[in-house]
Amino acid sequence: MQPCSPGNGRICEGARVSASEDQADVEKVLEGDISAFEAIVRRWQGPLINLAYRFCRDRGRAEEMAQEAFLRAFRALANWRKEAAFSTWLFRLATNLYRSELRRIPARTVSIADMDLRDPRASDGGLEQEDQNRAVRRAVFALPSKYREALILFYFHGMDIEAAARSLGLPEGTVKARLSRGRAILRGKLPQILTAQRLTEAR
Amino acid sequence: MREDDLEHVLSNEEDLLPSSGFTASVMDAVRRDASLSPSIPFPWKRALPGLIVAGLALMWVFVGIVELALKAGEAQPAPVQPTVLDPILRAMISPQMGWIALVLLSTIAFVRLALRPVSGKS
Numbered sequence: 001m002q003p004c005s006p007g008n009g010r011i012c013e014g015a016r017v018s019a020s021e022d023q024a025d026v027e028k029v030l031e032g033d034i035s036a037f038e039a040i041v042r043r044w045q046g047p048l049i050n051l052a053y054r055f056c057r058d059r060g061r062a063e064e065m066a067q068e069a070f071l072r073a074f075r076a077l078a079n080w081r082k083e084a085a086f087s088t089w090l091f092r093l094a095t096n097l098y099r100s101e102l103r104r105i106p107a108r109t110v111s112i113a114d115m116d117l118r119d120p121r122a123s124d125g126g127l128e129q130e131d132q133n134r135a136v137r138r139a140v141f142a143l144p145s146k147y148r149e150a151l152i153l154f155y156f157h158g159m160d161i162e163a164a165a166r167s168l169g170l171p172e173g174t175v176k177a178r179l180s181r182g183r184a185i186l187r188g189k190l191p192q193i194l195t196a197q198r199l200t201e202a203r
Numbered sequence: 204m205r206e207d208d209l210e211h212v213l214s215n216e217e218d219l220l221p222s223s224g225f226t227a228s229v230m231d232a233v234r235r236d237a238s239l240s241p242s243i244p245f246p247w248k249r250a251l252p253g254l255i256v257a258g259l260a261l262m263w264v265f266v267g268i269v270e271l272a273l274k275a276g277e278a279q280p281a282p283v284q285p286t287v288l289d290p291i292l293r294a295m296i297s298p299q300m301g302w303i304a305l306v307l308l309s310t311i312a313f314v315r316l317a318l319r320p321v322s323g324k325s
Contacts, residue, residue, distance in 0.1 A: 046220070067229050
């Protein structure tokens, strides 16, 4: 798993690199210096856009959802109680927003059984490693949302179980169970999908 | 595909870089939002007397109906089986109902008056 930092789009609950900067900027904003919010946006735009992208797989929509998340964070800044890190609060807010946005207007998905994994770039009749990786990611995106959300936060976004549970507002046991079930569905479905893909390309 | 492969693939996805105008766009939205006047809060101070009167009036109506129903039940040995509607109908033609109706109407007037600034009507 990649190391986590605000810069590379992954969250790490242990890393408190920007915690003091966040706190200082939040205090400035609350005192009326709106421009201090720009530093918060610059620090967290990567992670928030990437998180949104992993939920909707649409770059334009991901940026729109991330912008809305920042706007809501700005409005609710006074509600951040400093018991938890600013990033924890921000990501919980963003995760809730993304989930409700996708319930309102679902992303275009196909069920995991109906997936067409053909990639126009695969021309040698077999799946290269990158094609296979892409197939796995698309299979994750086609999972039922409750499993997909847990997998996105844990794997794609580098959160640990505790942070993912906080972001989803669920008990840790439930998140563990959903991760396990999500992995089981993927393990069960992927061989069939990859085999079907190979057969299609061999014709 | 093995468990390790699956975890490796899931954990190693490339990250998107924010588009160049993203920060500026967010800050524009934030400044616009900050410049808007805060929404008008519900006028609890104005509404409270009306709400209290409404609550009291509802209690009064309820107590009045119950009392009348009890009296009606006691007064009539009832050679004929009374229906459930009998006490209510009797209550409706009693003189006390005039007062109750007056209180209800004044309560509605109070509530409408209190809600007027929220609905934007002058």
